[in-house]
Amino acid sequence: MYKVKVYVTLRESVLDPQGTVVKNSLHTLNFNEVSDVRIGKYMELTIEKSDRNVEDVVREACEKILANTVIEDYRFEIEECVSQ
Amino acid sequence: MYKVKVYVTLRESVLDPQGTVVKNSLHTLNFNEVSDVRIGKYMELTIEKSDRNVEDVVREACEKILANTVIEDYRFEIEECVSQ
Known part of the structure; x- marks a missing residue:
């Protein structure tokens, strides 16, 4: 069994209106140190062993x-688990 | 300047209907190895130095x-960047 962590982020060149809203909300709450926010997705998959890699x-x-590769980048980490 | 990565995930005990939908879609596409999917959020913050820690x-x-701590857990990583 594998535990896989997938991170999907907007490409650098793509505007992130959701991130801008969160940044503005943080400023309203006096977190003025925060100069930029980018929002992405994080997914945890559990994958059983099969004949495929x-x-x-x-x-x-x-x-x-999982990702829209036109506007998003993805990266992932695979961790093998010992089944119990 | 700091780059901060924030991961927000649903607590173990909370149902994740969005994850179930993604899992079912993966099964439709013949990714039958995938036995579980949990969806979370991933945020990248840029924070300027201030007098606060x-x-x-x-x-x-x-x-x-950033997180609803009633149903979500969060963790974060802080990385210090040299400003250019």
């Missing part, structure tokens, strides 16, 4: 459904 | 606005 499975899942 | 600033921001 887990890295290929995750990459394909990211390309097909 | 950056760790306190981030923790307070998480408690007040």
Whole structure:
């Protein structure tokens, strides 16, 4: 069994209106130190062992459904777990 | 200047309908290895140096606005950057 952490972020060149709203809210609450906020997605997948390579499975899942690669970048970490 | 990465995840005991939808979609696309999906948020903050401790600033921001601590957990990593 594998635990996979997937991070999906907007590409640098893409505007992040959600991040701007959060930044403005932080300023309203006197967190004036915060000069930029970018919002992304974080996903934890549990993947069972199969005859397919887990890295290929995750990459394909990211390309097909988890990330919109036109505007988003993704990266992931795979951790093997001992089943109990 | 600090780059802070904040991860917000639903608590273990809280149902994640969005994750279930993504899991079902992955099964439809023949990713049957994926047995569980949990969706969280990932935020990148840029914080300028101030007289307040950056760790306190981030923790307070998480408690007040970035996470709903009733149903969500958060963790963060702080990285100091050399300004250019």
